[in-house]
Amino acid sequence: GAVVSQHPSWVICKSGTSVKIECRSLDFQATTMFWYRQFPKQSLMLMATSNEGSKATYEQGVEKDKFLINHASLTLSTLTVTSAHPEDSSFYICSARWPWEETQYFGPGTRLLVL
Amino acid sequence: QQQVKQSPQSLIVQKGGISIINCAYENTAFDYFPWYQQFPGKGPALLIAIRPDVSEKKEGRFTISFNKSAKQFSLHIMDSQPGDSATYFCAASQGGNKLVFGAGTILRVKS
Numbered sequence: 120g121a122v123v124s125q126h127p128s129w130v131i132c133k134s135g136t137s138v139k140i141e142c143r144s145l146d147f148q149a150t151t152m153f154w155y156r157q158f159p160k161q162s163l164m165l166m167a168t169s170n171e172g173s174k175a176t177y178e179q180g181v182e183k184d185k186f187l188i189n190h191a192s193l194t195l196s197t198l199t200v201t202s203a204h205p206e207d208s209s210f211y212i213c214s215a216r217w218p219w220e221e222t223q224y225f226g227p228g229t230r231l232l233v234l
Numbered sequence: 235q236q237q238v239k240q241s242p243q244s245l246i247v248q249k250g251g252i253s254i255i256n257c258a259y260e261n262t263a264f265d266y267f268p269w270y271q272q273f274p275g276k277g278p279a280l281l282i283a284i285r286p287d288v289s290e291k292k293e294g295r296f297t298i299s300f301n302k303s304a305k306q307f308s309l310h311i312m313d314s315q316p317g318d319s320a321t322y323f324c325a326a327s328q329g330g331n332k333l334v335f336g337a338g339t340i341l342r343v344k345s
Contacts, residue, residue: 125277153332162323162335163278212277214333221266221330225277 121147123215125226132203133234140198140229142213148193149215153223154186157210169196203233236261238326240336247343253311255339257324260305264326268333269298269309272321281309281322314343 122145132138142152150171155163167177167188175188185207187199196215200207210230214223239258247253257267265286270278284291284298284307291298297310311318319342325333 123277151330160340162337165332168332210275216330221327222268222280222283223333224280225270228275228277230275 121215121217121224123213123224123226125213125229127229128227129230131232131234134204135202137199137201138203138231140211142196142198142215142226144194144215147215148218150193150218151216152190152196153214153216154188154196154198155212155214157212163212200231203231205233207231208233236334238324238334238336240324240339242339243337244340245342247314247341249314249316249343249345251314253314253318253341253343254308255322255324256306256308257336258306259326261326261328262305263328265329266327267298267300267307268325270323270325272323278323316343316345319343
């Protein structure tokens with residue numbers, strides 16, 4: 120299957136700092152990427168849809184000024200958690216959609232802990 | 235109408251047995267139904283997917299059964315192994331857009 124990477128795999132930061140998470144499709148070009156958040160023992164919650172070269176579409180209830188998404192190239196999307204607080208601690212996962220198909224391939228996830 | 239309801243919440247199966255997980259949806263516009271497997275601390279991995287014009291799809295030990303009239307689909311894992319112990323998510327999407335996920339099923343295969 121297709122390979123999607125995320126960096127970093129885990130990050131610990133102090134409250135008030137900003138954290139950037141990268142999502143890369145390694146062996147295909149993805150015009151559309153998705154960002155999810157997952158709490159322990161829960162399902163994936165879609166945060167936003169990221170389209171290359173345009174503004175991200177955020178799900179209801181997700182603060183776009185807090186979770187900045189940039190999809191600058193066909194292989195890279197970034198999620199920046201601005202002014203992170205302990206309640207932002209979670210598992211963040213990205214996915215990339217295979218070109219002209221519905222199939223989404225997921226990255227390994229990034230564990231964020233805000234102290 | 236965007237929900238996908240998944241059951242059971244957890245499942246314990248003996249090694250060699252059949253694991254069955256069920257999902258139901260309301261939105262008849264959904265046209266793509268994947269299943270994902272997730273191990274603790276990892277991202278979900280695509281297992282198998284089906285479209286509504288097919289009633290069954292098999293890949294190795296994994297089979298999806300799809301009932302369009304009942305708006306239900308299920309995952310069958312044949313000859314379940316301890317290594318299959320994971321959380322399984324069903325999902326649905328329309329036109330290649332965002333996936334709507336079920337709540338997940340924690341599968342434990344006892345050896």
